[in-house]
Amino acid sequence: METAVLTRRAALLAIAASTAAAALPAAARARTHTIVMEKMRFGPSPTGLRVGDTIVWVNRDLFRHTATARNRSFDVDLAPGESGRTILRTPGTVDYICRFHPGMTGRLIVVT
Ligand SMILES: [Cu+2]
Structure with a gap:
């Protein structure tokens, strides 16, 4: 008993x-993910992205790069050695490019 x-x-x-x-x-559960720009490429996109998470973009290249969302939800412009951040506000799939080097592409998949 x-x-x-x-x-x-x-x-x-x-x-x-x-x-x-x-x-x-959501902010208390939010995580921070890093995407490195290096050798004219974006590093792999993190998996398990959720609304409220932050992406830290790190430019380790010798060239200026941007992380520019095709849907215009973010546009981070980074000189060599700089870093910047984007907070993911909405769920969905976001393709992004570097405005200076359109061959540099990536995709974020964000869930609620
Ligand atoms: Cu670039």
Whole structure:
């Protein structure tokens, strides 16, 4: 009998914990991902991107590059050695290019 009570209490605590996690604002769950520009290419796009996450763009090349969304949702212009950031505000698929080197392309897939 006592075991059953303890089990029920544990179950209630588990439910309370998961409810608290779900109630966290998106910003509290947000993660930061890095995409490096190097040798005239964008590094691999991170997987598991969610609304609220941040992309840090790092230009390790000897050339100026941009990360420019085709849907105009972001446009980061970076001199050699610079970095910049984009916060992902909306879900969806966003293709991006470098405005100076259109052969440099990438794609972000963002879920809610
Ligand atoms: Cu470029």
